Amino acid sequence: xxxxxxxxxxxxxxxxxxxxxxxxxxxxxxxxxxxxxxxxxxxxxxxxxxxxxxxxxxxxxxxxxxxxxxxxxxxxxxxxxxxxxxxxxxxxxxxxxxxxxxxxxxxxxxxxxxxxxxxxxxxxxxxxxxxxxxxxxxxxxxxxxxxxxxxxxxxxxxxxxxxxxxxxxxxxxxxxxxxxxxxxxxxxxxxxxxxxxxxxxxxxxxxxxxxxxxxxxxxxxxxxxxx
Numbered sequence: 001x002x003x004x005x006x007x008x009x010x011x012x013x014x015x016x017x018x019x020x021x022x023x024x025x026x027x028x029x030x031x032x033x034x035x036x037x038x039x040x041x042x043x044x045x046x047x048x049x050x051x052x053x054x055x056x057x058x059x060x061x062x063x064x065x066x067x068x069x070x071x072x073x074x075x076x077x078x079x080x081x082x083x084x085x086x087x088x089x090x091x092x093x094x095x096x097x098x099x100x101x102x103x104x105x106x107x108x109x110x111x112x113x114x115x116x117x118x119x120x121x122x123x124x125x126x127x128x129x130x131x132x133x134x135x136x137x138x139x140x141x142x143x144x145x146x147x148x149x150x151x152x153x154x155x156x157x158x159x160x161x162x163x164x165x166x167x168x169x170x171x172x173x174x175x176x177x178x179x180x181x182x183x184x185x186x187x188x189x190x191x192x193x194x195x196x197x198x199x200x201x202x203x204x205x206x207x208x209x210x211x212x213x214x215x216x217x218x219x220x221x222x223x224x225x226x227x
Contacts, residue, residue, distance in 0.1 A: 007130045015130035018056045020046040022070070025063045030106040034064065034114070064114050065122040067107075070135050071100070073127065073153045077136070080151075081144070086167035087217060090160065094190065094213060098206040101194045105202055112195055127153050160186050173217075174224035182220055189216060 024045040028037050039060055043050050057063055075096050079089050101108045129149050133140060136148055152158075160183055167173045173182075193208050 007133065011128060011130040012134070014056075015128065015134040017046070017048060017052075018066075018131060019134050021048075021053065021056060022063055022067050026067065026104070026107055029110050030104065032106075034060070034110045061114060062122075062125070064111055066125050068111060069124060069127060069153050069155070072156055072159065073132075073151060074136065076154075076159055077139075077148060077151055079159075080147075086163060086170045086172045089163040089166065090186065091210075091213060093159065093163070094209040095206065097190065097194075098209050101198055101205050102202050105198050108194065109198055112191060112198075115191070124153060124155065156190070157183060157187070173220060176224050177220060178224075185216060185220075189213065 021042055024042045025034075025037065028041070028045075037060070039053050040050050042060075042063075043053050057066070075093055078096065079092055082092065084092050127135075132148050132151075133145070140148065161179060164173070164177070164179055164182055164186075168175060168177055189209070189212050193212060194202075194205055197205050197208060
């Protein structure tokens with residue numbers, strides 16, 4: 001990765017430590033529940049003081065929220081790079097998520113558990129240029145650096161709404177499709193299927209996603225015709 005000289009050294013060091021904390025948590029979460037992981041153990045993993053941890057995250061749970069932001073940003077960027085729009089973009093999003101649930105069941109189980117415990121949506125953290133360069137260095141080059149830097153970390157709901165609107169504009173879904181209801185159904189599938197299958201049969205998640213999405217699109221079209 002060629003680090004843009006305009007990013008100050010201090011910001012790059014900040015990004016390096018912040019991403020190191022996230023990676024330390026990700027590795028531990030495959031075998032250990034979040035509630036059993038201490039801040040001190042994460043700090044030991046990357047050799048910083050416990051006091052330093054709180055310069056990056058106010059609470060331990062904020063690590064998971066930040067990880068989800070990075071993951072959503074990655075998915076958004078990959079879909080844009082692929083040129084997929086509308087229902088194809090949503091199918092790609094679900095396929096990417098299915099792979100993540102298969103490869104990291106412990107981590108993603110903790111993400112689901114945190115979402116279930118929260119009483120309101122977490123406040124998004126700012127993801128700076130240095131953090132984006134550090135997080136996405138394996139895909140970064142001179143041609144796409146500015147695109148990654150400018151990409152809005154808007155979250156899953158915004159990504160789905162955008163793709164749904166594209167699907168309506170392209171005629172893939174009826175013009176009278178009710179976006180809030182359709183979004184609610186997609187989010188229920190996105191989180192509900194892994195919740196049911198993650199422990200018992202994670203390998204079935206990709207096929208279940210495909211089958212349920214196919215049924216869902218048929219239902220959206222049928223409901224729009226009735227109403």
